[in-house]
Amino acid sequence: MLFTSYGFLGFAAVLLLLYYLLPKRHQWKLLLAASLVFYLLGGAWAIVYILATAVSVWYAALRIQANAAQQSAYLQAHKDTLDREGKKAYRAQQKRIRRRWLTGCLLLDLGILAVVKYTDFAIANVNAVLGLFSKGPLPLLHILLPLGISFYTFQAVGYLIDVYRGSQPAERSLPRFLLFVSFFPLVIQGPISRFGQLSETLYAGHPYDGGTVARGLQRMLWGYFKKLVVADRIVSAVTVILGDVNAYHGAYALVGMVFYTVQLYADFTGGIDITIGLSEALGVTVQENFIRPYFSKSLKEYWRRWHISMCSWFRDYVFYPVSSSKAMQRFARFSRSRFGEAVGRRLPVYVSSFVVWFATGIWHGASWNFIVWGLLNWAILMISEELEPLYARFHAKHPGAGGLGWRLFAVGRTFLLICCLNLFDCFANIGDTLFMLGSVLTARNWGILWNGALLELGLTGVDYAVLAGAVALMLTVSLLGRRGSVRAQIAKRPYAVRFIVWYGLFLLVLLMGAYGIGYDASQFIYNRF
Amino acid sequence: MEKADQRRRFVRIAVSALIVAGSLYLLQRLLMPKYVDGIVEGAFVAEYYREEKDHDVIFIGDCEVYENFSPVKLWQEYGINSYIRGSAEQYIWQSYYLLEDTLRYETPDVVVFNIQSLQFNESQNEAYNRMSIEGMKWSPSKVGAIFASMKENEHFLDYVFPILRYHSRWSELAPTDLEYLFKTKPVTHNGYYMRVDVRPVESETQGRILGDYSFGDKAWEYLDRMDALCREKGVELLLIKAPSLYPYWYPEWEEQVEAYAEAHDRRYINFLEIQDETGIDYNTDTYDAGLHMNLSGAEKLAVWLGRYLQTEFGLADRRGEAALDAAWKGKIAAYDAEIEAQYKLYGMERKDA
Incomplete structure (x- = not known):
């Protein structure tokens, strides 16, 4: 379910409503159910992968912690009977057990990631080598990538290592841990959160607070502005330029890479704004991912x-x-x-x-x-x-x-x-990349910057005007952000000003967003990672 | 003090909500296409609701009805009060729901349905969906039409809030968008879209060979539903194939429709086969080389069909009913005025003037 789909907006709205109607002690359970539903909607088969990761990490972490506790208890019980060498040997023996749990679990979960994400890459490289010896290629497996696997695997693995290091107590409840791994706003493109930080608010009950919900929605709105008005509009030109290296090089390459860099920023930070905003509206604090x-x-x-x-x-x-x-x-x-x-x-x-x-x-x-x-x-x-x-x-x-x-x-x-x-x-293709980079240095087609050629990249003059205004707004907000939260600065203004700012932003997204029929809605770029 | 704060807060929220609702409504009105110039087909469906709903005959179908039959002529010649509920490339499921919608308001004696749309088993184009559905008033029929018509990239919500569909039209707004913000001008004559100019047929129509000539299940399903609905309401259903030469009407299609009509005890007229009787002359009666009739062709077809309707279905001549006479007087005046205007526009001389 794309963050920019009506389905997602409806899903989030229903969730928010139910979340604050439920008794506080059950709120996290609703989040877990919602996360699993969200994940199932992305492909029922993929749930097996995330469950395998969550269960294996949860269990390994418990075993590691139990072993550490057992070690402490044993050493305490035998503090008078064991000499220094005996204690050292016992510690080393126990550490080996814990390390086995850690290594085994890492191999399993990073192995899943490696198999689903890198098998075809490995086969392609083997085929390249086989090709040198005129051997036939091995078939690619085309394994479907489960939603957010890079993100949730790293999140789970980070937790396991923290437990192994003793810097994080293991979570005893599997459902609670499963929520940490699958919390749906984060599962698609992060941020890759730490258990210690996220769990502080993820499992806590949150009474309804209009201010908190409003702030979260404001952050989401800003995310939608960046994604729909900037990223999904500029993507047309990026696709045209980068889609044909023979036709578009030289000055086009420069335009393409600047546009792509703007798109990447608007797309990724916009997606994270939506993630953090929705979490905030639910009372969950998620770490910032960009400054x-x-x-x-x-x-x-x-x-x-x-x-x-x-x-x-x-x-x-x-x-x-x-x-x-x-x-x-x-x-x-x-x-x-x-x-x-x-x-x-x-x-x-x-x-x-x-x-x-x-x-x-x-x-x-x-x-x-x-x-x-x-x-x-x-x-x-x-x-x-x-x-x-x-x-x-x-x-x-x-x-x-x-x-x-x-x-x-x-x-x-x-x-x-x-x-x-x-x-x-x-x-x-690295060759294409180097060709495009090189072509900027030898470019002779700088005239495209002013002779109207840029209007043939799928963007009209109006599109460029909208983009220029939107980028200027993003720049202004970034500059204002140096003095602290822009939302907090706006919140200090009189009601009329606040209304104009937020309703104005809503109208900008509504009217200038590149969505619906006629626009090819793009996935968030970081979804694919 | 606390009470005053609460009141102020309530007033603030109420005023904000009003501003939001009002401005969004205005924006939506502004951004929606008005269909008063250029492509006017999107305005046809909505015009019906302005009518007094007491029709003897309702035409349902695509351009092969709204450009090929003149309700004004039917009235003038036979006193038959008719209306055409059609829009561009109106798919058969849209025709069914438009009929269902129409029967909520009135029960005509005869429904004339043009079967050309049987060729489609899925909606082909979002723009045509919009033109056929948007003008319908909200009802279960409209909801049904939307769900039956939506293509993969369409959303129901976009029909509920058309601003979501037309949000980017702000860059192409024209003065007419302001002029017709709340009420558009009529562009049809009881659903008939008039063209007076002439472009004769230049070559013989040939259909390309198809892999499969069978009409699709969905198309048949909606024809069945139309048939059942008419039986339920006690309305005669007359199936027709208008004399348009394009798209090509295959003999294999003809056989299927004839078999259906026979099996369901429905009358079926293929106007392509009765050219001599209707008097259609493809040198003078079409404005686009045989695709649609012009005014001359539409009036000839109305004259023939009116006689048929009175003979076969016993429709009464309602001229002399004061309310209808009054309504038609205005409509005929508008009809004549447009004929004049179009003759002028196309630099033509009116033969009967």
Whole structure:
């Protein structure tokens, strides 16, 4: 069920009504039922996958916790009889058991993800190798991808690792845990939430509060504005330009990647606004996933502001374990002895980062373009890291270079860099991506920017005017957001102003949204990840 | 103090709700197509509700009825009070629900149904769905028509709130959208859409070979329902095939309709086969090379059909009924005025003037 469908709006409206009519202690049960219905509507077969993940993680977490409790109890009971070595040996033995539960469960759940998402990618690569030896190709399996599998798997796995680390108590109730994994506003495109944070409000009873519901609906409305007015309108031109590399290159490629970057922002942040808004209306607090990412002055800063939940997930559950692993510690000792302290200290970080960005790339999609996209991000970040002392010296020499002009330049430069990197999202063929990027540098068709050619990309002059106004509004709201919540700022205004702002926004979505007959309603881009 | 706050809050909510409801209603009215210029077919269905509903004959069907028979001529020649409930590419399920809708208001003696639409078993085009259904007043019949007609990409809610369908029309609004915001002008004469210009048939019609000539189950189902409804209401159902040369009417289709009429004891007239009797001349009586009749053709068909209706169904001549005479006087004046205007528009000379 698409967030932009009437079905979803009706579903959300009925849910809100029932939610606040129910006794508070039953509210979470309704959310679970709604989540399962939502999931079933996306394909009844897919429920098997999410149930398998939820049950396996829930049970493994309980076993891990039980083992840890048993270990504490045993050590307490035998504190006088066991010597230090005995305690150490017992701890190690118990840890092995817990690790077995963790590893087994990770293998099962990441294995499910790997099989359904990456089998065809693996077969295609095997076929490419077989082709070198003139061997026949293996058939692709075309396994249907269950809704939101990347998101709920990561969410569940994160919880399991937290329980293993002892930083999160295991949830005893399977239905409650199932709700955490399947909570429907999050299941499609995140944010990838942590159990500790989400459970604080997910299971609590929430009395009806008009203000809370209104704030949630306002956030949803803003999300619909971004999705329907901007993303689903600009997508026509993006589809035309990126659909034919032979016809549209050079200046078109630049236009295409800027448009796609705007579309991606409006689409993804719009979807997350709807997610967070609906959750808020239900009294559930979901973590923010973006902090004005296109105002970043460097790629490093961008990745602190864009898809925050995914970045922090990879940091906590991939980067830290890899960088602190015994193998990496051995590698660190080796590189320090071989390349000296300065290089030896950085090398393990770079290798760990490589693993993270490789994983990030392939998480986004089972194809080489995403892997290259991830590794390019890694390369740029590492080069920037290496050049950091140079920047520092430059700024020390030119203290005036930190002014508004410089900041605007840095923001513009970062935005263009993101545009280039995003191009790897668009083509499954890396050759096409590189051709398009290269064609910008050798472009001779800059005239298309003013000779009316842009009006032949599926967008009329009116569409461009609407887009320009909508992007200006998004920019304004982002700037206002630097002073705190824009909704809170509006809430302080007199009633008439509030009414005009929110009803005006509703009318903008209603009249200028690209929906219904005549528009090819797009899936949210991040649904496919 | 608290009471005053509550009252203020109530007033605020009430005023806001009024503004929202009022502005949305106005916007919806503004954005909906008015069908007064250019494509006018979308206005036909709604015009019926302005009528006094005391008709002897109701025509149901697509352009093969609303362009091919002149109710004014039927009145002038035979005193038959008739109305055409038709719109562009009106599918048979839409015809059924329009008939059902009509029978809520009146019970005519005869329903004339043009069977060309049997060729479709599914709606072909959302725009035609809109033109056939939007003008209907809300009733179970309209709901039925919507559900029977909707294509995969259509939503019931878009029919309930047409602003959702026409939301992007703001960029193509014309002065007529304001002029006809609340009431549109009539564009038909008792459902008849007039054209006086002439474009003769230039070549012989040939149908392409079809894989299967059988009409679909859904089409037959609605013809059955139409037949049953007429029996239930005691209305005669006359099946016709208008003399339009396009789309091609296959002999295989003809056989199926003839068999149906015989099996259900219904009269069936194929006007393509009685050209000599009706006097239709494809050099002078069509404005688009045989697809539709022009005024001359529509009047010839009305003259023939009126005689048939009186002979076969014993319809009375109602001229002399004061209320009807008065109503038709105005309609005939409007009819004549439009003939004049169209002759002028097309630079033609009126033969009977």
